[in-house]
Amino acid sequence: MAGKQRPTMGKRIREKNKREKKQAKLEEKARRKAEGGIVGDDIVDVASLIPDPDVYGQETVDVPEEEDEESEEKN
Numbered sequence: 001m002a003g004k005q006r007p008t009m010g011k012r013i014r015e016k017n018k019r020e021k022k023q024a025k026l027e028e029k030a031r032r033k034a035e036g037g038i039v040g041d042d043i044v045d046v047a048s049l050i051p052d053p054d055v056y057g058q059e060t061v062d063v064p065e066e067e068d069e070e071s072e073e074k075n
Helices: 009-035 066-074
Strands: none
Touching: none
16 A cells, blocks of 8 residues: 555544643633633742731741851751
8 A cells, every 4th residue: 555544543532632631721721810810830929929918917937047056056
């Protein structure tokens, strides 16, 4: 037989499923973005993740100084 053989039906179905899955993923990503949510590939500004102290109240956390940690390691 001259020429290239046609792909089998199984291969065609797998390729079709792969295309449909990729399209569904793109549609889901577009839907999430339209809702205003964070999409996995989006770059997020770190400042937007920090809560506003005027709204949520000021929180203070005691952070030990580096000198204290170094002196403990020497002992």
